[in-house]
Amino acid sequence: MDSFDYLIIGGGMTAAAAALGIRELDAGGSIALLGDEPHPPYDRPDLSKKLWLGKSEDKVWRKLPDKGLTLLLSDRAAALDPARSQVLTAGGNTLHYHKLLLATGGVPRKLPFAPDEVVYFRTLDDYHTLRRWTGQGKRFGVIGGGFIGSEITAALTLTGEKVVMVFPEVGIGARLFPTDLATHLNEYYRQKGVEVLAGLEIQSIDRRKDGFVMVAKDGQEVMVDHIIAGIGIRPNTSLAEAAGVTIADSQNGGGIQVDEHLRTNLPNIYAAGDVASFYNPVLKRWTRVEHEDNALSMGQAAGAAMAGSEQAYTHQSFFYSDLFDLGYEAVGELDPRLDTYADWVDPYRQGVIYYLKDGLVRGVLLWNTWGQLDPARRLIAAAQPLTPAQLKGYLPEA
16 A cells, blocks of 8 residues: 555646645655546646647646656546545545545536537647647537637637537527627637537537537537537545545535635545635635636645645636637626626727625726736726726726
């Protein structure tokens, strides 16, 4: 039986950041990273961004500690025994730990009627699959108008592929953006050569000799050669739940519940990244975040906490995206059901959108507006009632 001072379950960006966080305080403790992919940790955002724009795949690998790290790849945790501080892997290995981090991330939501050929775009191997499909004059169908769907559609189109984008909402990014911006993005994508079919919910997929037919609820049929689905993830909590780790309810993110030091309810077991639900002291609510900045900052904080740090995790993470020649950064709560105020320099090209509840700024969308994340964070943290008139020009670049 192998024994480690620190065992990290998960092979993603959170895991890599945690290993480095441990090393900041513990130079010699043994670390093992158990991941089910055959690859060491890599920059996941590059899969739908920079790799399509010429970045070398050699540059995607995350930095890891130089010494004292064991990578256990192409294996997964099958059972967790907290009483014995042991993990049994699917490959039949038993791993003993002193401190354990659950960085199990999320698993893609899948369409119950979809054939196996549908790619739920999440991994480096998924990227390789799409790359093999490109350059053959094929027609790609992308199901989903959210974060992954909008990015992979833009990436494929920029490389000359024909793409049809299908989603049930009124516009691209409709779960984040106000309706006018989401519907504007529909037209923007069409101008870039994408066939956008908004308000269309796929209910079945039929395999044909020459491809696939996606059938919508209204009977409309969409012919494609390949299908990519980006319909979100669910936190991968099954291992933790079976071991008695507390899981938050769906209204609080549905992930592994942690305290301000990223500890679970069980001794010496921590959680971080996509899978962790934590209390956000600025927004004053429980939340779970599925973006790069949180994965890296929370992973580092969890590693440091495992190695003895008493610093609470209070980081206001941000997220970002690139959509052709548009780009944005955002912080806080982006929910179009909140009151919104758009302070445009150039409508739909540059500006700031504020998300308000009871007059308090809860989220800020920086649309083609850069260098304003820290002022946006301070604005949210101040929790001072502000009117649209007061917000006009509030951020210097707006």
